[in-house]
Amino acid sequence: MVNGIDRPLDLLNTSKGKEILVQLKNGRQFVGNLLAFDIHINVVLDNAKEIENGEQTTSYGRMFLRGDMIVFISPSSAAN
Amino acid sequence: MVNGIDRPLDLLNTSKGKEILVQLKNGRQFVGNLLAFDIHINVVLDNAKEIENGEQTTSYGRMFLRGDMIVFISPSSAAN
Amino acid sequence: MVNGIDRPLDLLNTSKGKEILVQLKNGRQFVGNLLAFDIHINVVLDNAKEIENGEQTTSYGRMFLRGDMIVFISPSSAAN
Amino acid sequence: MVNGIDRPLDLLNTSKGKEILVQLKNGRQFVGNLLAFDIHINVVLDNAKEIENGEQTTSYGRMFLRGDMIVFISPSSAAN
Amino acid sequence: MVNGIDRPLDLLNTSKGKEILVQLKNGRQFVGNLLAFDIHINVVLDNAKEIENGEQTTSYGRMFLRGDMIVFISPSSAAN
Amino acid sequence: MVNGIDRPLDLLNTSKGKEILVQLKNGRQFVGNLLAFDIHINVVLDNAKEIENGEQTTSYGRMFLRGDMIVFISPSSAAN
Amino acid sequence: MVNGIDRPLDLLNTSKGKEILVQLKNGRQFVGNLLAFDIHINVVLDNAKEIENGEQTTSYGRMFLRGDMIVFISPSSAAN
Numbered sequence: 301m302v303n304g305i306d307r308p309l310d311l312l313n314t315s316k317g318k319e320i321l322v323q324l325k326n327g328r329q330f331v332g333n334l335l336a337f338d339i340h341i342n343v344v345l346d347n348a349k350e351i352e353n354g355e356q357t358t359s360y361g362r363m364f365l366r367g368d369m370i371v372f373i374s375p376s377s378a379a380n
Numbered sequence: 381m382v383n384g385i386d387r388p389l390d391l392l393n394t395s396k397g398k399e400i401l402v403q404l405k406n407g408r409q410f411v412g413n414l415l416a417f418d419i420h421i422n423v424v425l426d427n428a429k430e431i432e433n434g435e436q437t438t439s440y441g442r443m444f445l446r447g448d449m450i451v452f453i454s455p456s457s458a459a460n
Numbered sequence: 461m462v463n464g465i466d467r468p469l470d471l472l473n474t475s476k477g478k479e480i481l482v483q484l485k486n487g488r489q490f491v492g493n494l495l496a497f498d499i500h501i502n503v504v505l506d507n508a509k510e511i512e513n514g515e516q517t518t519s520y521g522r523m524f525l526r527g528d529m530i531v532f533i534s535p536s537s538a539a540n
Numbered sequence: 541m542v543n544g545i546d547r548p549l550d551l552l553n554t555s556k557g558k559e560i561l562v563q564l565k566n567g568r569q570f571v572g573n574l575l576a577f578d579i580h581i582n583v584v585l586d587n588a589k590e591i592e593n594g595e596q597t598t599s600y601g602r603m604f605l606r607g608d609m610i611v612f613i614s615p616s617s618a619a620n
Numbered sequence: 621m622v623n624g625i626d627r628p629l630d631l632l633n634t635s636k637g638k639e640i641l642v643q644l645k646n647g648r649q650f651v652g653n654l655l656a657f658d659i660h661i662n663v664v665l666d667n668a669k670e671i672e673n674g675e676q677t678t679s680y681g682r683m684f685l686r687g688d689m690i691v692f693i694s695p696s697s698a699a700n
Numbered sequence: 701m702v703n704g705i706d707r708p709l710d711l712l713n714t715s716k717g718k719e720i721l722v723q724l725k726n727g728r729q730f731v732g733n734l735l736a737f738d739i740h741i742n743v744v745l746d747n748a749k750e751i752e753n754g755e756q757t758t759s760y761g762r763m764f765l766r767g768d769m770i771v772f773i774s775p776s777s778a779a780n
Numbered sequence: 781m782v783n784g785i786d787r788p789l790d791l792l793n794t795s796k797g798k799e800i801l802v803q804l805k806n807g808r809q810f811v812g813n814l815l816a817f818d819i820h821i822n823v824v825l826d827n828a829k830e831i832e833n834g835e836q837t838t839s840y841g842r843m844f845l846r847g848d849m850i851v852f853i854s855p856s857s858a859a860n
Contacts, residue, residue, distance in 0.1 A: 305815040308822040311844050321840075324451065325806070325849070326405070335385040341822075341846060342388040342421075348454070360401075361456030364391050366421060369405070369451050371804065371849050374828070376841030404531065406485070415465040422468040422501075428534070440481075441536030444471050446501060449485070449531050484611065486565070495545045502548040502581075508614070520561075521616030524551050526581060529565070529611050564691065566645070575625040582628040582661075588694070600641075601696030604631050606661060609645070609691050644771065646725070655705040662708040662741075668774070680721075681776030684711050686741060689725070689771050724851065726805070735785045742788040742821075748854070760801075761856030764791050766821060769805070769851050 312337045315375040321351070323371040331356070332363065334375075341367030392417045395455040401431075403451045411436070412443065414455075421447030472497045475535040481511075483531040491516070492523065494535075501527030552577045555615040560585075563611040571596070572603065574615075581607030632657045635695040640665075643691040651676070652683065654695075661687030712737045715775040721751075723771040731756070732763065734775075741767030792817045795855040801831075803851040811836070812843065814855075821847030 305311055315334050322330045322343065329352075332345025348363035349356040385391050395414050402410045402423065409432075412425025428443035429436040465471050475494050482490045482503065489512075492505025508523035509516040545551050555574050562570045562583065569592075572585025588603035589596040625631050635654050642650045642663065649672075652665025668683035669676040705711050715734050722730045722743065729752075732745025748763035749756040785791055795814050802810045802823065809832075812825025828843035829836040 305824055305826075305842075308816050308818050308824045308844055310816065311824045311842055326451065328451075330452075336388050336390065338388050341844075344385055344388045344391045346385075360452075360454045362385075362391055362454065364388055364421075364453040366447075366450050366452065367846075368448070368848070370846050371806065371808075372810075372840075372846065373844040374840045374842065406531065408531075410532075416468050416470065418468050424465055424468045424471045426465075440532075440534045442465075442471055442534065444468055444533040446527075446530050446532065448528070486611065488611075490612075496548050496550065498548050504545055504548045504551045506545075520612075520614045522545075522551055522614065524548055524581075524613040526607075526610050526612065528608070566691065568691075576628050576630065578628050584625055584628045584631045586625075600692075600694045602625075602631055602694065604628055604661075604693040606687075606690050606692065608688070646771065648771075656708050656710065658708050664705055664708045664711045666705075680772075680774045682705075682711055682774065684708055684741075684773040686767075686770050686772065688768070726851065728851075730852075736788050736790065738788050744785055744788045744791045746785075760852075760854045762785075762791055762854065764788055764821075764853040766847075766850050766852065768848070 309337070309339070311375065312341075312343075312373065315373075318375060320345075321374045322365060323373075324365075324369045325371055326369070330360075330363065330365070332360075335362070338367070341370050341373075343367070343370070343373070389417070389419070391455065392421075392423075392453065395453075398455060400425075401454045402445060403453075404445075404449045405451055406449070410440075410443065410445070412440075415442070418447075421450050421453075423447070423450070423453070469497070469499070471535065472501075472503075472533065475533075478535060480505075481534045482525060483533075484525075484529045485531055486529070490520075490523065490525070492520075495522070498527075501530050501533075503527070503530070503533070549577070549579070551615065552581075552583075552613065555613075558615060561591075561614045562605060563613075564605075564609045565611055566609070570600075570603070570605070572600075575602070578607070581610050581613075583607070583610070583613070629657070629659070631695065632661075632663075632693065635693075638695060641671075641694045642685060643693075644685075644689045645691055646689070650680075650683070650685070652680075655682070658687075661690050661693075663687070663690070663693070709737070709739070711775065712741075712743075712773065715773075718775060720745075721774045722765060723773075724765075724769045725771055726769070730760075730763065730765070732760075735762070738767075741770050741773075743767070743770070743773070789817070789819070791855065792821075792823075792853065795853075798855060800825075801854045802845060803853075804845075804849045805851055806849070810840075810843070810845070812840075815842070818847075821850050821853075823847070823850070823853070 332348035335344040337343045348360040412428035415424040428440040492508035495504040497503045508520040572588035575584040588600040652668035655664040657663045668680040732748035736744040748760040812828035815824040828840040
């Protein structure tokens, strides 16, 4: 185990309480503070904001995102 | 556990009896009072109304929504 | 448990023998008397009729509808 | 239990040996004599015929239809 | 049980060693001698040939076809 | 059991170490030496090459292909 | 077992800590250092970069990729 990431969910676990970028299958992107996730990759974001053309647009507050809509999650990209 | 949200379904549990916004995979949006949900994210709304271009249009009363059609659920956005 | 709806399927259970509106993923809509349903949300309607542009068109008598094609079910809307 | 239909599959069970209409997700329709079905809604038709624009076209004899392609099954409509 | 077809897979079982027509979800059709199948409706054809516009075109020899791509299988149609 | 193919996976088992043709759902085709497969029809090819318009184009070396993307696998066609 | 690849996941196991190419179903491609994977083929990449028209474009740092979006993974291609 290098870097403390032994299983894929370990990356999500180390991202709890931090901002993440979530890419959906329909092309939409959201950033928000990761509050919770489960084995289906369902996630709950706090202070969720949609990203359109690199800009933050609509704010959603807390948001439950269904895991089967997710393409990728990137913790570090949200900080850019 | 910060903010009382330890697992994703906790957000839905704390939203029972409150208004939520439901975004579907086919692009449609509904708001309504959350009466019930299950592990498939099937939800039942009371006083359900469709949202089109930010306006409430058709009223549906009580509505059963299949979980596999849901992209996200946002409790706070429904209050805007 | 408010309103007797504790789990999503409770709404379908209280709708047995009553008319419901069923919205399918391919955009088609049917109304009919709910005879039976199961945990897959497969439903059987009696006196099923397709709705096109708000008008009842083709009659199908009894109809088995596969649950994985369903977007939402609304009991009260069928009475409008 | 009204009309002898307590669970959705009961409708298919009472239709064995009778003609049914099967609507597929790709828009195609078939009629045929229902020989067998299972919990996946896989069905076997005898004397299967495709319906195009309300007319019977190609005959297929016996046909195995995968359940995950089915939108609805209507026993009475096939008799029209 | 009429005609020896009690369950859907019985039709495939009686077709072993005979020519069948397989219709895929992407619109392609194949004929071939049914060597084997399983509960996922995965099938292996021998002497598989693609059908385009009613004509046999490319020959594939033995072919493993994934069950989730199949719309229907018709044993008798292949003999036409 | 005729030809040593009793179950569909038997065809893949007899193809280990030989060249196979893999047709994907997105229309792409690959040939390669079959190193391994599992019950999900995930496969690993060695010396994998993409086929476009009947010509071998990009070489990928070893490649893991997800089973749910596969339409068919043909062992003998790869030798043509 | 030839080449140490007995099951498909063995290829991923031998690729841990090395650069891999990941092709997604929506046409996007990523390269990155494989940190972790699971039986769903969920993967975590380190130093993930998107590939567009053969060029590395956006950098994402660490990235969780959902397995159901993956078409293929090629370890050796990433080194090209």
